[in-house]
Structure formats: structure tokens, C-alpha cells
Amino acid sequence: MSILDWSVLLGTILFITVYGIWRTRGAQNIEGFLKGNNREKWWTIGLSVMATQASAITFLSTPGQAYEDGMRFLQFYFGLPIAMVIICISFVPIFYRLKVYTAYEFLESRFDLKTRILAALLFLIQRGLAAGITIYAPSIILSTILGWNINLTNVVLGVLVILYTVSGGTRAVSITQKQQMAVMMGGMIMAGIIVVNLLPPYVSFPDAIQVAGEMGKLNLINFSFDWNDRYNVWSGITGGLFLFMSYFGTDQSQVARYLSGKSMGEIRLGLLFNGLLKIPMQFIILFIGVMVFVFYQFVQPPVYFNKLEKEKVYETAYAERMVKLEQTHHAIYKQKTKHIKALVKGIQSEDAGAIVNAKTNLNGFNKQEKEVRNQVKDLIKEVNPKAETRDTDYVFITFVMQHMPVGMIGLLLAVIFCASMSSTASELNALASTSLIDLYKRSVKEGGSDKHYLNMSKFFTVVWGCLAILFATLASQLDNLIQAVNILGSIFYGTILGIFVVAFYFKYIKANAVFWAAVVAETLVIFIYIRTEIGFLWLNPIGCLLVIFFGYLFQFLRSAKQ
Amino acid sequence: MQENEQEDIDKPLFFKSWKGMYWLVIGALLFQIILFYAITRYFA
Structure with missing residues (x-):
């Protein structure tokens, strides 16, 4: 710098x-x-x-x-x-x-x-x-x-x-x-x-x-x-x-x-x-x-944006495979160049046929490019099974x-x-x-x-x-921690929100009912996260709704008992 | 909705009541969704 x-x-x-x-x-x-x-x-x-x-x-x-x-x-x-x-x-x-x-x-x-x-x-x-x-x-x-x-x-x-x-x-x-x-x-x-x-x-x-x-x-x-x-x-x-x-x-x-x-x-x-x-x-x-x-599209991108992980491969016996993949990636890019120019030309001349033609070719090359990138990721995984192969976080900083x-x-x-x-x-x-x-x-x-x-x-x-x-x-020293903490947030947020929603809108539900409802809801949210494939964003409404449901149920049972 | 005297002191910008401001925010969201939908459709 x-x-x-x-x-x-x-x-x-x-x-x-x-x-x-x-x-x-x-x-x-x-x-x-x-x-x-x-x-x-x-x-x-x-x-x-x-x-x-x-x-x-x-x-x-x-x-x-x-x-x-x-x-x-x-x-x-x-x-x-x-x-x-x-x-x-x-x-x-x-x-x-x-x-x-x-x-x-x-x-x-x-x-x-x-x-x-x-x-x-x-x-x-x-x-x-x-x-x-x-x-x-x-x-x-x-x-x-x-x-x-x-x-x-x-x-x-x-x-x-x-x-x-x-x-x-x-x-x-x-x-x-x-x-x-x-x-x-x-x-x-x-x-x-x-x-x-x-x-x-x-x-x-x-x-x-x-x-x-x-x-x-x-x-x-x-x-x-x-x-x-x-x-x-x-x-x-x-x-x-x-x-x-x-x-x-x-x-x-x-x-x-x-x-x-x-x-x-x-x-x-x-x-x-x-x-x-x-x-x-x-x-x-x-x-x-x-x-x-x-x-x-006009300047060749790296085959893989996390250069440290890529360099690690070059220090091993897999280096030759990486060289070949980089060469293939370069060849694909070279072929792509004329089609991207054709696309721009088609856009400027408003030639729909030329645009569709260029797009079809580019989609084909982009697919090949993606395959090469996936092979690079597989290679990185072979060298270092713990490596994070998602390189999107490195795209902007590499460009900068x-x-x-x-x-x-x-x-x-x-x-x-x-x-x-x-x-x-x-x-x-x-x-x-x-x-x-x-x-x-x-x-x-x-x-x-x-x-x-x-x-x-x-x-x-x-x-x-x-x-x-x-x-x-x-x-x-830990893997995928960023995602883990985002998931952790979604696991807890729904329950906390549920407690506040009950506090604001459900006057019928009292202290003990909401407390135990929160404990049960949190346990269920963790169970749902572990046992299902549901996107973690959905854990927020699920946690919140479970607190309301169990809060009502516990309060009703408590009132009936009294 | 409970509204106290504080509400009278803290008037929103451009509108007579807070409802106007809330509708502005929701309206802006709807406008953006329609605009983004038009962009998506145009290039689809």
C-alpha cells in the first residue's frame, strides 16, 4: 500500500x-x-x-x-x-x-x-x-x-x-x-x-x-x-x-x-x-x-478471489492441477471477450437478434467458468478440508x-x-x-x-x-463462525421479540406464563433448527409466535386451576 | 393509542400527524417494490 x-x-x-x-x-x-x-x-x-x-x-x-x-x-x-x-x-x-x-x-x-x-x-x-x-x-x-x-x-x-x-x-x-x-x-x-x-x-x-x-x-x-x-x-x-x-x-x-x-x-x-x-x-x-x-466482463477476474487459499495449493503436489485450471479459466475468458463485445454492440445498435445470440454464447461460457471455479474450490478442499471455499467476501476487496x-x-x-x-x-x-x-x-x-x-x-x-x-x-480457529453467529441471533431473537410482543399487546398473559412460554419456545426453536432444513430467517417469527401461543396456553391453564 | 402532550411538542416533518409520516414510509416501500419489479421484468 x-x-x-x-x-x-x-x-x-x-x-x-x-x-x-x-x-x-x-x-x-x-x-x-x-x-x-x-x-x-x-x-x-x-x-x-x-x-x-x-x-x-x-x-x-x-x-x-x-x-x-x-x-x-x-x-x-x-x-x-x-x-x-x-x-x-x-x-x-x-x-x-x-x-x-x-x-x-x-x-x-x-x-x-x-x-x-x-x-x-x-x-x-x-x-x-x-x-x-x-x-x-x-x-x-x-x-x-x-x-x-x-x-x-x-x-x-x-x-x-x-x-x-x-x-x-x-x-x-x-x-x-x-x-x-x-x-x-x-x-x-x-x-x-x-x-x-x-x-x-x-x-x-x-x-x-x-x-x-x-x-x-x-x-x-x-x-x-x-x-x-x-x-x-x-x-x-x-x-x-x-x-x-x-x-x-x-x-x-x-x-x-x-x-x-x-x-x-x-x-x-x-x-x-x-x-x-x-x-x-x-x-x-x-x-x-x-x-x-x-x-x-472486460478485465479477466481471478479464478478464485481468496488468494491465500489459492497460494496454499501452489505449495503442494496439487500445484500442477491448479495451473491447468487457471489456464482453462484464461482460455474461457479469452473466448468470452468477443461475445461480450458483441453484446455491447448489439445493445448500442438495439439489435435484438445480436443481443440474444451474444447472451446465449455468454451464458454457455459463464457456465463453463463456473464449473472451473467449482473445480478450483474442490481442489482447495482437497488440500485443506477446513478451508472456506466461499470467496464472495473477497471479491470487492480484491477489486479495490x-x-x-x-x-x-x-x-x-x-x-x-x-x-x-x-x-x-x-x-x-x-x-x-x-x-x-x-x-x-x-x-x-x-x-x-x-x-x-x-x-x-x-x-x-x-x-x-x-x-x-x-x-x-x-x-x-473455528470454521464458519460468521454464519454460526448469524444463526445464533435468529435462534434467540424470536423468543426475545415474543416476550416483548406479549408485554405490549397481550395483557391477559402474566409473568410466570410468559417466562415458561419463553423457555419452551426457545427449546422448540433450537429443536426446529437442529431437526429441519427450514431457512434460519423463519426462526424469528416461529420463536415469537410460539411464545405468544404457549403464553396464552399456560396463562389459561393457570387461570383455570385457580 | 395513548397520546400525551409530548406528541403536541414533537410534530413530524411535513405532516400534521405521525400517521402521515408512517404512510410516507410504507408508500416509499411500495413504490420501491413496484420500481424494482419493473426493473426485474424489463431485464427478465
């Missing part, structure tokens, strides 16, 4: 860290540390909510997903705007009027202490593990591509976040997230403009869109229903709705973002701002991935490192760092506030001084930060 790239990268992340510490310096109390003294305006809340959700994987993995699978992933977000409206109507007024610090605090006033602690513990387990992955996921990719030491990357990322989160609490998290969002979106839009400019001079932007469409990458909507398909309109609206209601309504890392709002109106506007902009933001990121795909101009590489790496830091900061802040408010202050030491609780909040932030770094370090 050039000095300019290093300067842009280090300058951006150090500036944001120092600015966060500087802006929130001075004396604080627990109210200020955990809720930012309720002074945030709606645009800060909206950006903070978006920055918390956008992790580094969003920027590394999403363009790669579009490269491989087109834009259909966008449907995953269709439930989000509806979830925002429901949360604004039902969740926000209650949280705001009760002046709670955490979402789980409300459960004690509605049910009892054990239900509050159950929900808080489910959150701490799930989010504690996820915080480690939020750090680990970009580190593994950056270390693979750039050759950085993965443990050092984990520690640098984690320590920077701990510094400003401990220093300024919720306010520091919100303030830094505004700049981080500016870097993220600015960087990605610039990347999109540069990708289009890197296309051959005879390919205009409309031509590029047409090429993407003709090659099946603008597959935004699918109305056909399939339980096992994660990305169609129905799974996005229903499964996504439950997932996002759980995430934004009951996950403290998001709830804390809007509890810092100046008023209920500011909170609602902030959430609706997210509801309006999230889908366009994801559209832009996916579209950049599609443009990278179009770019690689090989084709972006000097300066932009640093900026786009800053985008990835900013995304990781913003999510991790929210997670550490939420883990600390839940540990303090729902466990320590409620069950260990009641009636302590404000200063004591402030110091304990900072202590918990450091402890969770160190645990996240430790878990990120250990994560490198």
Missing part, C-alpha cells in the same frame, strides 16, 4: 477516534454516559442506527453477493420500513415514558425480575459473541488480502473502539457514527463512480446497466414463495419484519441509539429516516457489486486492491474500519449498559453513588471490549 493510502486510512480512523474523545471530554454522570443526557437530534439518531447496523461485512460481503448472485439480496430488507413504523407506534412511546436505560428494564415493570434477567442474559450471550465476530470478520479478510497480522488487526480495532467508548459513552458512539457514516457512504459512492469510469471507453453507463440486466444481475424481485429460499419478497417482508422488529425493538445495541433522543418526536423521526433510507443504501452497495461484475487508484484504497479500507468500529462501539456500549442496569445495579449493588455506577459502566465497557478482542482472536 502507498504512503498516501496509509495516510488516508490512519488519518481517518485516528481523527474520528480523537474527535470522539475530545467532543465528549469532561465530567460525566451515569445518565450522560448511558443515554447521552437525551440530547440527540433525529438525524444523529438515524445515522447512528444505520451505522450500528452497517458492519464491515456489509461493505465487504454485499458487493460480492451481488457479483455472484445479483441484487435479489435487497428483498431481505423489505420488512425493515414496516418494522420501523411498528416500533415507532408501539415500542418507542413505552420506552420513552418509562425513561428506561435498557429495553429489558421495562420487562420487570410489566412482568417480573426473572423475565427481565432472562431477556438480558439472552441478549448478553448473543451480542457478546457477535461483538467478537464484528471485529474478527473484517480482520480475517484484510489479513488475507493485505498480509496483516490478524491478531494485531483485532487488537488495534478493538482498542481504538474501547478508547472512545469508555471515554464518552453513548454520546461518543453517536458523534463518531455520524462521521463514520459520512466516510462509509462517501467512500462507496466514489467507488461506484470509479468502477464505471474504469469500464472500457466504448461502454457507457447505460450500456453497463444493460449488460448487467442481460446477464441476470438485476434480479431484484422474486414473488414466488419458497420456505427454503431466504431472498424473496414474502420471506423479506414476513421473516425480515420479525427479524428487524427484534433487532431494532429489543436489541439494546439499537435501543440505546434511540433512547438517547431529545424527545419522542426526534426518536420517531430518526427511526423513520432509517426506514426510508436503508433500502436505497443497500441498493447502492449491491449496485456497486453489479458494476464490479460488469467490469470483470488491484484496480482502485492510489488514495481510494486507503479511503475504502477506512470505510471497512469505520463500519467495524461503529458496530462494535454500539455493541460494547449496550453490553455495558445491560450488565450494569439489568444485572449489577439490580441484583448486586443497589443504592450506589452516581460516580460508582459511572466507573462500573466504564469497567464493563473495558471488560466486554477485551472479551470481544479475545473472542475475535479465538474465532480464527
Whole structure:
């Protein structure tokens, strides 16, 4: 990497860290540390909510997903705007009027202490593990591509976040997230403009869109229903709705973002701002991935994007087979070139016959290309059975490192760092506030001084930060952990949401009934996950509905007995 | 729906009530789904 790239990268992340510490310096109390003294305006809340959700994987993995699978992933977000409206109507007024610090605090006033602690513990387990992955996921990719030491990357990322989160609490998290969002979106839009400019001079932007469409990458909507398909309109609206209601309504890392709002109106506007902009933001990121795909129609892509795994094969007796596969891949690409040019020519001359002809040929070559890529993956598996053969996470970063101009590489790496830091900061802040408010202050030491609780909040932030770094370090020894933690989230989210839905809408169901309903529902969700092939997104509505069903049943049986 | 005096202070942007804002968000979602469907159909 050039000095300019290093300067842009280090300058951006150090500036944001120092600015966060500087802006929130001075004396604080627990109210200020955990809720930012309720002074945030709606645009800060909206950006903070978006920055918390956008992790580094969003920027590394999403363009790669579009490269491989087109834009259909966008449907995953269709439930989000509806979830925002429901949360604004039902969740926000209650949280705001009760002046709670955490979402789980409300459960004690509605049910009892054990239900509050159950929900808080489910959150701490799930989010504690996820915080480690939020750090680990970009580190593994950056270390693979750039050759950085993965443990050092984990520690640098984690320590920077701990510094400003401990220093300024919720306010520091919100303030830094505004700049981080500016870097993220600015960087990605610039990347999109540069990708289009890197296309051959005879390919205009409309031509590029047409090429993407003709090659099946603008597959935004699918109305056909399939339980096992994660990305169609129905799974996005229903499964996504439950997932996002759980995430934004009951996950403290998001709830804390809007509890810092100046008023209920500011909170609602902030959430609706997210509801309006999230889908366009994801559209832009996916579209950049599609443009990278179009770019690689005119420039030969690597046969496999994770170069470290590929290089491992070259160090073994299988090297010759890899050389042959690379040669075959190159030959296919050479043959493809004239057909892609024919396709562009057909598009420009509006010659339907030429387009169909070129498309048929290209589809044939793309199929051959895919077969070669699969053979490469099989070879990698033969050399290292534990290797992760899904290389879509490496597509965008490989493109950035090989084709972006000097300066932009640093900026786009800053985008990835900013995304990781913003999510991790929210997670550490939420883990600390839940540990303090729902466990320590409620069950260990009641009636302590404000200063004591402030110091304990900072202590918990450091402890969770160190645990996240430790878990990120250990994560490198495990397989498919990123997916495992996503599944873990879906396993727990439905039950937590069910408890909150019962609390808001089912006054008939009381504390003991909901507690045991949650325990039974959680057990059944785990059973369903283990014993069936159902897509994990569906576990969210299933868990929620099971809590409601068993809550009703247990309450009915209890009432009948009495 | 319980609405208190806070509601009077916190008026939404552009609309007289929050319902208008909620319909804006849902309307934007529907518009996007229709737009994306048109794009998908055009290139199908």
C-alpha cells in the first residue's frame, strides 16, 4: 500500500477516534454516559442506527453477493420500513415514558425480575459473541488480502473502539457514527463512480446497466414463495419484519441509539429516516457489486478471489492441477471477450437478434467458468478440508486492491474500519449498559453513588471490549463462525421479540406464563433448527409466535386451576 | 393509542400527524417494490 493510502486510512480512523474523545471530554454522570443526557437530534439518531447496523461485512460481503448472485439480496430488507413504523407506534412511546436505560428494564415493570434477567442474559450471550465476530470478520479478510497480522488487526480495532467508548459513552458512539457514516457512504459512492469510469471507453453507463440486466444481475424481485429460499419478497417482508422488529425493538445495541433522543418526536423521526433510507443504501452497495461484475466482463477476474487459499495449493503436489485450471479459466475468458463485445454492440445498435445470440454464447461460457471455479474450490478442499471455499467476501476487496487508484484504497479500507468500529462501539456500549442496569445495579449493588455506577459502566465497557478482542482472536480457529453467529441471533431473537410482543399487546398473559412460554419456545426453536432444513430467517417469527401461543396456553391453564 | 402532550411538542416533518409520516414510509416501500419489479421484468 502507498504512503498516501496509509495516510488516508490512519488519518481517518485516528481523527474520528480523537474527535470522539475530545467532543465528549469532561465530567460525566451515569445518565450522560448511558443515554447521552437525551440530547440527540433525529438525524444523529438515524445515522447512528444505520451505522450500528452497517458492519464491515456489509461493505465487504454485499458487493460480492451481488457479483455472484445479483441484487435479489435487497428483498431481505423489505420488512425493515414496516418494522420501523411498528416500533415507532408501539415500542418507542413505552420506552420513552418509562425513561428506561435498557429495553429489558421495562420487562420487570410489566412482568417480573426473572423475565427481565432472562431477556438480558439472552441478549448478553448473543451480542457478546457477535461483538467478537464484528471485529474478527473484517480482520480475517484484510489479513488475507493485505498480509496483516490478524491478531494485531483485532487488537488495534478493538482498542481504538474501547478508547472512545469508555471515554464518552453513548454520546461518543453517536458523534463518531455520524462521521463514520459520512466516510462509509462517501467512500462507496466514489467507488461506484470509479468502477464505471474504469469500464472500457466504448461502454457507457447505460450500456453497463444493460449488460448487467442481460446477464441476470438485476434480479431484484422474486414473488414466488419458497420456505427454503431466504431472498424473496414474502420471506423479506414476513421473516425480515420479525427479524428487524427484534433487532431494532429489543436489541439494546439499537435501543440505546434511540433512547438517547431529545424527545419522542426526534426518536420517531430518526427511526423513520432509517426506514426510508436503508433500502436505497443497500441498493447502492449491491449496485456497486453489479458494476464490479460488469467490469470483470472486460478485465479477466481471478479464478478464485481468496488468494491465500489459492497460494496454499501452489505449495503442494496439487500445484500442477491448479495451473491447468487457471489456464482453462484464461482460455474461457479469452473466448468470452468477443461475445461480450458483441453484446455491447448489439445493445448500442438495439439489435435484438445480436443481443440474444451474444447472451446465449455468454451464458454457455459463464457456465463453463463456473464449473472451473467449482473445480478450483474442490481442489482447495482437497488440500485443506477446513478451508472456506466461499470467496464472495473477497471479491470487492480484491477489486479495490488491484484496480482502485492510489488514495481510494486507503479511503475504502477506512470505510471497512469505520463500519467495524461503529458496530462494535454500539455493541460494547449496550453490553455495558445491560450488565450494569439489568444485572449489577439490580441484583448486586443497589443504592450506589452516581460516580460508582459511572466507573462500573466504564469497567464493563473495558471488560466486554477485551472479551470481544479475545473472542475475535479465538474465532480464527473455528470454521464458519460468521454464519454460526448469524444463526445464533435468529435462534434467540424470536423468543426475545415474543416476550416483548406479549408485554405490549397481550395483557391477559402474566409473568410466570410468559417466562415458561419463553423457555419452551426457545427449546422448540433450537429443536426446529437442529431437526429441519427450514431457512434460519423463519426462526424469528416461529420463536415469537410460539411464545405468544404457549403464553396464552399456560396463562389459561393457570387461570383455570385457580 | 395513548397520546400525551409530548406528541403536541414533537410534530413530524411535513405532516400534521405521525400517521402521515408512517404512510410516507410504507408508500416509499411500495413504490420501491413496484420500481424494482419493473426493473426485474424489463431485464427478465
